[in-house]
Amino acid sequence: MASPASRPDPVLSREDGVRAAYAAHGDELYRLALRGLGDAGAAQDVVQETFLRAWRARERYDSSRASLRTWLFEIARNVVIDTHRARSSRPWLRGLADHETLERAAPEVADGWEVLMRRVLVEEALRRIGDDHRRALEETYLADRPYPEVAAELGIPESTLRSRVFYGLKALRVVMEEMEVTS
Template identity: 75%
Template sequence: MLVRRPRTSSSLTEEDVRAAYAAHGAELYRFALRGLGDGGLAQDAVQETFLRAWRARERYDPAVAALRTWLFGIARNVVIDLHRVRQARPWLRDLADHEGLEGAAPATDGWDALLHTWLVEEALGRLGEAHRQALTETHLAGRPYGEVAAELGIPESTLRSRVFYGLKALRVAMEEMGVER
C-alpha cells in the first residue's frame, strides 16, 4: 500500500515566484530554446512555466524537491506540450518565418537527458537503501539479477522483489516532485 506524505501548509508567495524568475528565468529560457528551436516559443514556455508554478504554488514542498528542480520539471512538461501542439497543428509553422529555423528540430544535445538524470537522482535519494541499491545495480548499471543477488548475499527472488517495490516507490517519488510520465 502506497502512503502519500501530507503536503506542507507553506506555499510560494508572489515574492518567491518573482525571485525564482530572477534566479532561474534565463536558464529556463535556454532550456526551452534548445528543446523548441524557436525564441518566441521559448519565451512562451518560460511564461507558461511560471504561470503553472504560480497556479500550483500550494503543492510545492521544499522537502520533496528544490525549487529549481521543481521549475525545470514544469518547464520540461511545457516544452513537451508545445512541441506536441506544433506536431498536431503543422499549419501554425507556416505562420512563422522559417528561413532562420531550417532544421530546427528539438535539440538532442543532452539537456533533456541531463534534466531527467537530475530528477531520477533526486527521486532515488528518497528511497530506502535496499531499494536504491537494487535499482542502481540492475537498471542503471545493467547488471544481471543473479550476479547482483550473489554479490549482496540475498536470493534472486528477494532482489526482484526489491526492484519491483523500488520502481513503485520511485514512481510515487517522481509524481510527488511533479514529474509527469
C-alpha cells in the same frame, strides 16, 4: 482554512523564494527547453512562462506528491508542448526558420523529450527510496554493472545485492504509482 496539502510551498509564497527557485532550477529548465525547441529565444520564453505559471498555481503545489524541481519540469514540459502547438498553428512562424531543420528536429524532440522527462521522474522516485536500495539500482540498472562487481565494491554478498535490487524495484514501483507516473 486550507488543508496542509493545499497550502502553497513556502518557497513560492515569497518573492525571494521564487528567486531562489529560479537560481536553483532556471539553468536546468533552460537547457531542457533549448533541447526541446532548438531555439535560445524560445527557450528563455519557456523558462519565464514556467515560473509565471508556477507562481500563479503555487497554491495547487503539493510538496508531498513531487519535489519543486519535478513540478517545475512538468510545467516546462507543458509550455514546450504549447510552444510546438503554437508553431504548428501559425505557419508564418515556420518562415522564420529553415523548414528542413524544423521537420528533422520534430521527431527527435518528441522522443528526446519523453526520455528526458522519464529520466527526471525516475530520479525523483529514486530520491524517495532507501539509500541501500537506491545504490543497488543505480549501480546495477543505471550503470549496467555486473552483480558480482557491485557486491564486491559494496562489501556485501551477491545475494544481498540481488535482494536489494528486487525490493528496490518494488519500492520504486510504489513510489512512481504515488507520483501518478504511468508506465
